[in-house]
Amino acid sequence: MAGSALVDTSSNPASLRISGDWTLAHYHDLKQQTSALSGQYDATTPVDLTLLRALDTAGASLLVELLGADRLGQLAVDAPELPTASRALLQTIQASMHDFCVPVKEPEEAVGIQLLMRIGRAVDAIWLDTLQLLGFVGLVLETLVLNSFRPKRWRMTSVISHIEQTGLDAAPIVALLTFLVGAVVAFLGATVLQKFGASIFTVDLVAFSFLREFGVLLTAILMAGRTASAFTAQIGSMKANEEIDAIRTLGLSPVELLVVPRVLALLVSLPILTFLAMLSGIIGGAVVCAVSLDISPAMFLSLLQSDIGVRHFLVGMVKAPFFAFLIASIGCLEGFKVSGSAESVGAHTTSSVVQSIFVVIVLDAVAALFFMEMGW
Structure with a gap:
């Protein structure tokens, strides 16, 4: 039977009679009835729940709107004719409504404060990453020095x-x-x-730029994107699969087993690739000079030999081992930071590339200023 709610004015005083099934099936009609009763009763109007039949949470919510949570809970106690399940439901709703409180909205901070907080967190994160990198570099150097006297561990x-x-x-x-x-x-x-009639100095420009800067810098950036990311993904996958923990359980050092071979490999590879990059860049410049400026390869080599000293080549090559060591260390360190999920592997792989490129460019700028001041 569909539920109903009406004010019985035949009795003295008038009473509010609740009857029928107050369930979700009759929610629409009951909602209209409770809305129509607004203003026809007050908190002192007696409530008759004798004819209340089935009740669910949808009907109970309408009764809360009609009578209020506190009065409904009191009626549930004072109406012994209610079924036990309905009485328990009304008491539970009354308790939950009594315990519920609207969460207090925290005051919003000013945009300037939020910006300063984000800057502070970023600076703190950079500082912690720098300390971790320095500690890891020290650990790798210690392992290299110790193993240099023990060839059996190579x-x-x-x-x-x-x-x-x-x-x-x-x-x-x-x-x-x-x-x-x-x-x-x-x-x-x-x-x-060509506008200044100095096209011949294109040879010096190409040779000088590639021997001192472009050769080693482009190679290091490529290695940062290609090799550092590979190191992070490899070690990060091992960390996610708990293979690093298994290595430690076997009494082996992950730094000695995983990091040192990668560092040594890049220390060998990057200087060779730097030399190859210098040759390729100069050859590319020579091709353009031969095609556009009518500078023959023989003349190109002659100008290269007479104007460019060996020290420019050495300045470029001396930076390669430092770049290689830092790129390999950053790539391996980010791999050890992986927490165990695929998302973490991707995040730290991206971080290793960004950090490696940043460190390479900063170190190259510092080296360029140092060599310039030294007159090398």
């Missing part, structure tokens, strides 16, 4: 395998990229210098 198979992956497999892309960049630098130099 893992040459792993080192050679990583040299192939980081050096030999990367040679084509390094050569192609630096060849194209050398051609672009020569073309731009020829376009600008």
Whole structure:
């Protein structure tokens, strides 16, 4: 039977009679009835629940709107004719409504304060990452020094395998990229210098830029994107699969087993790739000079030999081992930071690439200023 609610004015005083089934099936009609009763009764009007039949949470919510949670809970206690289930439901709703409180909205902070907080958190994160990197670099150096006196602990198979992956497999892309960049630098130099009748100095521009900066910098950036990310993904996957914990359980050092071979491999690969990048860039510049400026390869080599000293080549090459060590260390460290999920592997792989490129560029800028001040 559909539920109903009406004010019985035949009795004295008037009373509010609740009857029928107050369930979800009759919710629409009951909602209209309770809305129509607004203003026809007050808190002192007697309530008759004798004829109340079935009751569910939807009907109980309408009764709360009609009578209020506190009065409904009191009626549930004072109406022994109610079924036990209905009485328990009304008491539970009364208790929950009594305990419920609207959460207090925290005052919003000013935009300037929020900006300063974000800047502060970012600076703190950078500081902590720097400390972690310095500590990890010290740990790798300690392991390298200790193992240098124990040849039996050298893992040459792993080192050679990583040299192939980081050096030999990367040679084509390094050569192609630096060849194209050398051609672009020569073309731009020829376009600008031709206005001043100094096209011949395009040879010096290409050689000077690639021997001192572009060769090692482009190679290091490529290794940061290619190798550092690979190191992070490999070690991060092992961390996610708990293989790192298994290595420690076997009494082995993860740094000695996983990090040192990768560092040694990149220390060998990056200087070789840097030399290849220098040659490819100069060859790219020579091709453009031969095509656009009518500078023959023989003349190009003659100008290169007479104007460019060996010290420029050494300045570029001396930076390669430092870049290699930092790129490998950052890539491995980010791999050890992986927490165990695929999302964490992706996040730390991205972080390793960004950090490696940032550190390489900053270190290259510092080295350039140092060599300039030293007159080298």
